Amino acid sequence: QQQVKQSPQSLIVQKGGISIINCAYENTAFDYFPWYQQFPGKGPALLIAIRPDVSEKKEGRFTISFNKSAKQFSLHIMDSQPGDSATYFCAARPNNDMRFGAGTRLTVKP
């Protein structure tokens, strides 16, 4: 079922640093690319999303970069904070449902 490949599996960043998580996909029918943040024991929460007709979208400290020709997209978290420590999932929408990446466990050290 995994149609979206996500890396790295885990990431440790110092407070104030930039966290970068990458995803790649194969299916050109995907038309919506969200990122979710999940804390332990909680459901995923939508962080930011992008459509393929846009190459970059920024919301606060979170930026998605999208490369349609390479079929890759990435999440950048600027000025990472300990409160950002969570698991991040990229996803892609082929039709009505959502396909998730394997997840990246981010730890931001104070």
Added chain:
Amino acid sequence: GAVVSQHPSWVICKSGTSVKIECRSLDFQATTMFWYRQFPKQSLMLMATSNEGSKATYEQGVEKDKFLINHASLTLSTLTVTSAHPEDSSFYICSAKTGTIYEQYFGPGTRLTVT
């Protein structure tokens, strides 16, 4: 806005019994609801998609007779795990969307433990 709730948040049941999990959209009409399963430190795996008033569409490998899904109204979907076994222990998460918008809104999840 766009709040999805689940009940219960956690449940423990004995092997062989059935358990029902509810998913509600609190402030919007959910024309489509999704059920996911998540094992520890793993990603979300889609189990089934249901449209209000229609039969659910199950993903390959998901037993529809074991995981009964009912989407009887625009605000409520239920997942019943029948004859539960320890291997069914997992974190079950629902999500909901309305109309043709892209965003799915996720519930807080239900932790099922089968003893």
